[in-house]
Each structure stands twice: as structure tokens, then as C-alpha cells.
Amino acid sequence: AGTFATDFRTQTYLGKPVLTWFQGGGNGGGEDVIYNDRYQQIATVKPANGYLPDFHEFLITPWNTALILADTIGTANLTSLGLSAHQQVIDGVVQEIDIKTGKLLFQWDSAGHVPYSDSYGPLPQRGMPWDWFHINAVHLDTDSNLLISSRFTWTVYKVNLRTGAIMWQLGGKHSTFTIKAAPGQKLDNAGEIFAFQHDPEALGGNVYTVFDDESDGQAEFSFSRAVTISLNLAAHTATLIKSVNQPEGLTAAATGNAQTTRNGDLFVSWGGLSYFSEFSPTGKLLFNAKLPDGVSTYRGYRLPWNPGS
Structure with missing residues (x-):
């Protein structure tokens, strides 16, 4: 029990x-x-x-x-x-x-x-x-x-x-990096790329994805999103180069993750919101669904599985 x-x-x-x-x-x-x-x-x-x-x-x-x-x-x-x-x-x-x-x-x-x-x-x-x-x-x-x-x-x-x-x-x-946003991208209302975040993932070439909750259940700056960040280690800059927003404009009070799939899509679990979505490399929403009311997930993944015989 x-x-x-x-x-x-x-x-x-x-x-x-x-x-x-x-x-x-x-x-x-x-x-x-x-x-x-x-x-x-x-x-x-x-x-x-x-x-x-x-x-x-x-x-x-x-x-x-x-x-x-x-x-x-x-x-x-x-x-x-x-x-x-x-x-x-x-x-x-x-x-x-x-x-x-x-x-x-x-x-x-x-x-x-x-x-x-x-x-x-x-x-x-x-x-x-x-x-x-x-x-x-x-x-x-x-x-x-x-x-x-x-x-x-x-x-x-x-x-x-x-x-x-x-x-x-x-x-x-005490960030090592000066925070910036590429054209067409916006920092959050606190002037940060993320807040209350989860799940940093390395894509290579000093590029990373992060699930940006933007909420702790009390303070909310904007809606949740998955962000892609490019670091310039020599210039000490961190640039928000891509983001996909929670399709319903909601904030996840906790949990969540963003997984880059083998074909370059981004599969996002919106944590406590119970939604999960998939986006193309250009940010187009390909799939969006919600678990039944009262059911939530910590992380979500799209992964191959072939059980043994």
C-alpha cells in the first residue's frame, strides 16, 4: 500500500x-x-x-x-x-x-x-x-x-x-553566462531562459534542451515551454535559440521533460499538467494529447521496445 x-x-x-x-x-x-x-x-x-x-x-x-x-x-x-x-x-x-x-x-x-x-x-x-x-x-x-x-x-x-x-x-x-534571446525568441518575465526547470539534455556542440516549468505552484512568470539553448564558452553567452510553448498556454507546477527523438522531433511531457506533445524540428505541433483527469506523469518518453521471445 x-x-x-x-x-x-x-x-x-x-x-x-x-x-x-x-x-x-x-x-x-x-x-x-x-x-x-x-x-x-x-x-x-x-x-x-x-x-x-x-x-x-x-x-x-x-x-x-x-x-x-x-x-x-x-x-x-x-x-x-x-x-x-x-x-x-x-x-x-x-x-x-x-x-x-x-x-x-x-x-x-x-x-x-x-x-x-x-x-x-x-x-x-x-x-x-x-x-x-x-x-x-x-x-x-x-x-x-x-x-x-x-x-x-x-x-x-x-x-x-x-x-x-x-x-x-x-x-x-551566478550564471557563468550572459543570457540572451535570438531573434523571434523571448526571455521569461524574470529575464531568464528558464525557472523551476527540469531535465537538461545535451545535444552536442554546446547546445542543450531544458524543460522550463516557469512555475513552482505559487509563482508563475509565463506558461511552460521546452527551450533549446546554445552556449558560447569563449564569450560566456547563453542564447535561447528555440522554444516550443505548452499548446494550451498552461504552466506545469512541477515535473516534466523534453526528449529529442532519433528523427529530430521534440517529445515533451508537460509534467503535472498531464499533457504530452510532439513537435517537428521547426516547432510545428505534430501531436498533442492529455491523460485522464487525475492522472499525471513525472516524465514521458517515446522510445523503442522489442521484448524478448
Whole structure:
């Protein structure tokens, strides 16, 4: 009772197609699971160091390890932000786990690399921990370093997978890049490319897609969209070069993703709105549908699957 599953998708493990998802309950427990193409469970992944599992990500790397997220509660002196000298904080953690052995290979934590003052997150009620960072994605860039998304700092961080150092940060209060919009494109009402975002994906050539929620359920700047961003590392500029808007002009209070398909289309799950859409490379709406009322999805994918005989 109370068990849920999320981020259901196909991946590749040990050279073979597999089904993966997170499954957990309401008590902070949970695990990531891998099933083969005969629907047999072949592996389970859990966080190391006793951390609480986070359902937002379970990514199998090309070298057959797992990138997962976890949460841990720490304490910080946040009197400068009007909070307690012993304020409890929820810190976001990335772990790389050896799938076969469960051994921890790499760990990165938000508190060790990002100032609490970078957060746009709503301050907590007295006695409650502050969800200041809210980590919601870790992906691989084309050079095999990490792309980490923080919903409440409005930032995507590129992180060195060997050292944990931040290589650049896109968006938020301390962006490495000056934000620009190409002709025909518009920044949001806060002058940013995205806010409360999810799912940064590398397309190559320093071009990235991001699902731009534009909402946390309380503050809304404009409607949700999927954005394509080109980075000029030498000039330190980030240019919004393409965007597709939520067809009904709605905002997703949370979740969502944007997947570039093999033929160059963009498949978008609008998160808590329960809609999903597909757009051509020129931004033409090809498909739009909505799940039944009361049903929502964390992410949506369009992926091939051929079960074994």
C-alpha cells in the first residue's frame, strides 16, 4: 500500500535493452530496478551511505554504472537569511553506483558546492527543514561530465565527474553566462531562459534542451515551454535559440521533460499538467494529447521496445 513507480523507460545495460524505473513508498524508502526484455528483474540500485533515495533520476551510464539522486538533511547557520542558526536543510546528492556490487564510485552534494543564498526556494515554516536546492536531474554531457539541475536555484550545473568541481553554471543568481534571446525568441518575465526547470539534455556542440516549468505552484512568470539553448564558452553567452510553448498556454507546477527523438522531433511531457506533445524540428505541433483527469506523469518518453521471445 502506498507504493508508486516513476520514470519508467528503456535503457541499455551490459549491451542489452532493459526497462528501468524507481519504485517506492510514502516513508522515504524506495529503490531503482532493472528488468530485462523478458520482464525478469536483474538488478536493484539503492543510495550509499544510508541516504534517502530520490525518485527524480536513475540513469545507466555507457560504462554500466548508475547515476542516481539522493537527499540528506543537514544543519546550517542561516541567520543571514532570516532563518535559524541551526536551520535544518535538505541537501541534494548525486551518486554514481556500481550496479553489480552497490559500491559508491562518486558523490557530489549541493551544500559543498553551492551557497544557500543562491536559492529562490520558499522559506520553510518554523521547525521545518528548508528544501533550498531541490535536485531533480543528473544527465551526462557529451564529454561524460555531469549536468545537474536544481529547481530552486533555477540553475543547471556542469560538474566534473572526476573532481566534483563546477565547470559552469547556467541560469540563476551566478550564471557563468550572459543570457540572451535570438531573434523571434523571448526571455521569461524574470529575464531568464528558464525557472523551476527540469531535465537538461545535451545535444552536442554546446547546445542543450531544458524543460522550463516557469512555475513552482505559487509563482508563475509565463506558461511552460521546452527551450533549446546554445552556449558560447569563449564569450560566456547563453542564447535561447528555440522554444516550443505548452499548446494550451498552461504552466506545469512541477515535473516534466523534453526528449529529442532519433528523427529530430521534440517529445515533451508537460509534467503535472498531464499533457504530452510532439513537435517537428521547426516547432510545428505534430501531436498533442492529455491523460485522464487525475492522472499525471513525472516524465514521458517515446522510445523503442522489442521484448524478448
